[in-house]
Amino acid sequence: MRIIARLNIGGPAIHTVLLTAGLDTGRFESVLVCGAVSPGEGDMAYYARERGVRPVYIPELRRELNLLNDLIAFVKICRIIRVEKPDIIHTHTAKAGALGRVAGILYNYGKRLLRPFGARNDIEIIHTFHGHIFEGYFGSLSTRVFIIIEKLLACFTDKIITVSEEVRKELISLGICRADNIAVVPLGFELEKFLTIPECGQGEDCFVANAPRNDKWGVDSQFRIGIVGRLVPVKNHRMFLEAIRDCFPRLRRGRNDISLKFKIIGDGELRDELERYAGKLSLGGDVEFVGWQKDLVKVYSELDIVCLTSLNEGTPVSLIEAMACARVVVATEVGGVPDLLGQVVEERDGFSIRERGISALSKDAQGFARALAFILDNPGAGKSLAQAAREYVKTVFSKERLVRDMENMYCNLVLTKV
Numbered sequence: 104m105r106i107i108a109r110l111n112i113g114g115p116a117i118h119t120v121l122l123t124a125g126l127d128t129g130r131f132e133s134v135l136v137c138g139a140v141s142p143g144e145g146d147m148a149y150y151a152r153e154r155g156v157r158p159v160y161i162p163e164l165r166r167e168l169n170l171l172n173d174l175i176a177f178v179k180i181c182r183i184i185r186v187e188k189p190d191i192i193h194t195h196t197a198k199a200g201a202l203g204r205v206a207g208i209l210y211n212y213g214k215r216l217l218r219p220f221g222a223r224n225d226i227e228i229i230h231t232f233h234g235h236i237f238e239g240y241f242g243s244l245s246t247r248v249f250i251i252i253e254k255l256l257a258c259f260t261d262k263i264i265t266v267s268e269e270v271r272k273e274l275i276s277l278g279i280c281r282a283d284n285i286a287v288v289p290l291g292f293e294l295e296k297f298l299t300i301p302e303c304g305q306g307e308d309c310f311v312a313n314a315p316r317n318d319k320w321g322v323d324s325q326f327r328i329g330i331v332g333r334l335v336p337v338k339n340h341r342m343f344l345e346a347i348r349d350c351f352p353r354l355r356r357g358r359n360d361i362s363l364k365f366k367i368i369g370d371g372e373l374r375d376e377l378e379r380y381a382g383k384l385s386l387g388g389d390v391e392f393v394g395w396q397k398d399l400v401k402v403y404s405e406l407d408i409v410c411l412t413s414l415n416e417g418t419p420v421s422l423i424e425a426m427a428c429a430r431v432v433v434a435t436e437v438g439g440v441p442d443l444l445g446q447v448v449e450e451r452d453g454f455s456i457r458e459r460g461i462s463a464l465s466k467d468a469q470g471f472a473r474a475l476a477f478i479l480d481n482p483g484a485g486k487s488l489a490q491a492a493r494e495y496v497k498t499v500f501s502k503e504r505l506v507r508d509m510e511n512m513y514c515n516l517v518l519t520k521v
Contacts, residue, residue: 104189106136106180106203108166108196110158112145112333112369112395114266114290114420115195115233118505120147121291124154125506131513134187138164138176138199143371144333145395159183166198173202180206184226190517193229200230201252208259227516230256231264231288232274234417234438253279261516264288266418267439286512290418291505296400297427298497302489303407325362326479329406331421332413334371339435341380342412343367345468348384350475365390368402403428408478408485413437414465422460423500426492431485432460433474435467445495451477456484459492 105123110116123135135158140146151158164176180202184192194203211225257263257280264286265271271285328347332338347365367377367390374392381390396402403409409425409432416438423443425432434440436455445458453470454463454477461478463470478485498504 104134104136104184104187104192106192106194106199107138108164108198109138109140109144110147110151111140112147114418115231116147117150117292117420118231118233118290119195120151120154120156121293121502121505122509123151123156125502126510126513130510134159134183134189136161136164136180136183136199136203138162138166141166143374145370149397164199164202173198177202177206181210184210189226191227191229191513193231195231196233197249201256204228204230204256204260227261227513228259229262229264229512229516230260231266232270232417233266234270234415250277250279257284260284262286262512264512266290267442269439269442270417288505288508288512289499290420290423291502292420292423292427292500293502294424294427294497294500297403297424298493300400300404300428302429302486302493303431325364326408327364327366327406328408328410328475329366329368329402330410330412331368331402331425332411332419333369334367334373334377336373337414338369339412339414339466340367340373340377342435342466342468342471343410344377344381344384344386344390346410346412346471346475347386347390349469349472363389366406367392368394368396370394399424403430406430408433408475410471410475411435411440412471413440416440418443423496426459426489426496427500429489429493431478431489432492433471433478434460434462435465435471436462437465444492456488458488459495460488 105119107115107119110120119135123133126133135151135156137158137160139160139162161176161179163172163179165172184206192203192207194200207226207228214225263274263280263284265274266289268287271287274280274285275282330340330343334340378392381387403425407430409421409430411419411422411432411434413419413435414437418439422432422434422440432444434444440462444460444462447455447457449456452473453467454461454474461474463474
């Protein structure tokens with residue numbers, strides 16, 4: 104029984120759907136339980152339907168804290184557990200992780216009270232941390248409370264999974280659980296459609312797709328730079344806009360032949376505010392807000408550089424998809440991003456060149472702008488980084504690897520208690 108708060112656009116939803124649909128049906132029966140998507144969020148219910156997954160919906164299970172809704176959701180989860188009698192409960196995201204694990208814990212203790220001398224046949228409880236939820240989301244007091252709750256829940260959790268080594272290190276440093284009870288299982292995706300997208304440019308003298316090759320820039324060279332994600336505070340799109348503003352003077356100096364186009368793909372609570380901020384920075388004519396897009400192959404095909412300016416991340420899906428498409432990535436050094444982009448190869452003024460992309464410090468718009476300018480100045484370097492990125496993600500983040508890893512973990516957990 105897999106539980107997630109909601110199937111909104113992002114890695115956790117993709118992850119849970121692929122596992123529910125992909126596990127060997129000869130050995131596993133899966134049920135996916137999920138809640139409602141909040142207004143303004145992209146809904147990935149279509150993704151589940153396309154893969155034959157029919158979730159059990161609990162409308163009261165929502166991202167927002169609401170004592171009445173949370174209590175109703177908890178009672179419904181308990182009822183589903185009594186009906187399904189799962190061998191394993193695997194929770195994802197914070198809200199579902201708390202409600203689902205408490206329900207599983209109470210179910211286990213209830214069975215022991217009813218059968219005090221019977222054989223132990225507890226439900227195995229697993230929780231996946233998909234990101235660094237203790238930074239960038241809540242105030243300091245709320246964060247301390249959440250850490251205490253997670254420490255208590257970890258005492259009753261048979262296995263904790265993280266999607267990156269950086270998240271694992273954070274959980275250990277916060278004392279949430281023992282190192283030997285944490286496993287790193289990277290995300291997995293259906294990457295085939297991205298791996299077939301042609302690389303940007305046809306040679307080192309022309310990084311941008313479809314641009315002329317008669318000189319370094321061409322008469323009408325156009326660079327397309329985009330960012331993909333929810334328009335919410337933790338994604339820090341304001342920094343993206345500020346970096347664009349700072350980047351223009353560097354690029355315009357002696358290069359009036361360059362055309363820059365910027366796209367913000369996604370939607371959310373901050374859209375109106377960000378559109379106003381783009382106008383305030385005099386970027387209204389250069390930045391296009393395109394909302395959520397289902398055809399991601401088309402989205403990435405029309406970009407040369409993919410950015411991420413988040414204050415916090417686990418393993419960002421947009422970067423993995425961009426890397427699979429052989430697009431060069433510029434991102435802030437948060438969460439699992441350093442793991443994704445690899446070791447630092449060279450430190451520059453305000454940014455770092457890594458094995459598979461470029462990183463800048465969080466909240467440093469000028470450093471981010473310098474990173475963008477570096478890529479535009481060095482198309483050959485950008486192409487090399489994009490090629491290395493594609494080779495990396497196609498093996499590490501495959502759907503097949505994810506399903507195989509999780510099947511092995513489930514079997515090992517159950518068999519060790521038999």
